[in-house]
Amino acid sequence: MDNLTEMLKGLLEGVVLNIVNRGETYGYKITRRLQDMGFSDVVDGTTYTILTRLEKRGFLDTQRRLSENGLMRKYYTLNQSGKKELTAFWTRWEYISKLLNNAKKEQKNG
Amino acid sequence: MDNLTEMLKGLLEGVVLNIVNRGETYGYKITRRLQDMGFSDVVDGTTYTILTRLEKRGFLDTQRRLSENGLMRKYYTLNQSGKKELTAFWTRWEYISKLLNNAKKEQKNG
DNA sequence: AAATAATACTTTGTTATACTATATACTATG
DNA sequence: CATAGTATATAGTATAACAAAGTATTATTT
Numbered sequence: 001m002d003n004l005t006e007m008l009k010g011l012l013e014g015v016v017l018n019i020v021n022r023g024e025t026y027g028y029k030i031t032r033r034l035q036d037m038g039f040s041d042v043v044d045g046t047t048y049t050i051l052t053r054l055e056k057r058g059f060l061d062t063q064r065r066l067s068e069n070g071l072m073r074k075y076y077t078l079n080q081s082g083k084k085e086l087t088a089f090w091t092r093w094e095y096i097s098k099l100l101n102n103a104k105k106e107q108k109n110g
Numbered sequence: 111m112d113n114l115t116e117m118l119k120g121l122l123e124g125v126v127l128n129i130v131n132r133g134e135t136y137g138y139k140i141t142r143r144l145q146d147m148g149f150s151d152v153v154d155g156t157t158y159t160i161l162t163r164l165e166k167r168g169f170l171d172t173q174r175r176l177s178e179n180g181l182m183r184k185y186y187t188l189n190q191s192g193k194k195e196l197t198a199f200w201t202r203w204e205y206i207s208k209l210l211n212n213a214k215k216e217q218k219n220g
Numbered sequence: 221a222a223a224t225a226a227t228a229c230t231t232t233g234t235t236a237t238a239c240t241a242t243a244t245a246c247t248a249t250g
Numbered sequence: 251c252a253t254a255g256t257a258t259a260t261a262g263t264a265t266a267a268c269a270a271a272g273t274a275t276t277a278t279t280t
Binding site for chain 2: 227228229230231235236237238
């Protein structure tokens with residue numbers, strides 16, 4: 001599926017919050033997870049810009065430490081503020097997706 | 111509902127296509143329709159930028175003529191290319207909304 | 221008759237987000 | 251020892267919704 005970029009705006013960020021909410025993780029792994037979920041065109045650069053943004057806004061706590069394989073990693077966890085934001089995100093999603101599905105139902109010829 | 115702006119990107123345009131698909135209409139009326147549908151914060155400026163964009167891309171045909179109430183109006187209809195785009199839009203929407211709903215299902219504590 | 225509201229369109233600039241491209245650096249593998 | 255894989259970072263670009271202002275006509279209110 002292509003041409004999803006514009007539709008992903010405001011959504012990808014929430015999906016990342018949701019991934020971090022499932023447990024401590026890091027950028028590289030989040031990108032792989034997004035790709036597995038079906039967001040197949042997402043590249044690392046996108047994930048890192050999102051993570052930086054979310055951290056700046058105070059939704060994520062970070063810890064830089066050596067991983068099992070000897071490489072440095074920046075680990076992210078969702079803090080209280082981030083959990084609030086995640087809830088707000090899903091509320092927005094519910095609202096918007098209902099509106100869109102209503103519109104689709106009213107579709108001509110279908 | 112507020113803070114919807116970013117989430118609406120790539121969606122509002124499709125909803126406008128869908129509205130025009132229902133029959134010849136014009137900018138001002140489309141804004142009222144969007145507001146009635148629940149996109150309550152959409153203002154005229156937004157609709158007109160979308161319409162101009164869609165027209166430039168060749169999805170809409172236009173006709174400027176006097177309305178019943180004596181005011182000039184720019185009427186829009188969806189052409190063949192626009193109908194194709196509308197179909198593609200709903201395909202994208204189906205794809206993305208499934209991914210998002212899957213993510214939501216996997217949610218921790220919910 | 222004058223003021224205000226409603227109808228109708230347009231454009232310029234701002235902001236936010238995903239994406240591109242590139243760079244760095246270390247580890248594992250062939 | 252070159253290549254692939256793991257891991258992070260960032261500067262620049264494209265695009266879309268939105269804000270704000272303006273123009274002009276018609277309808278309604280005072």
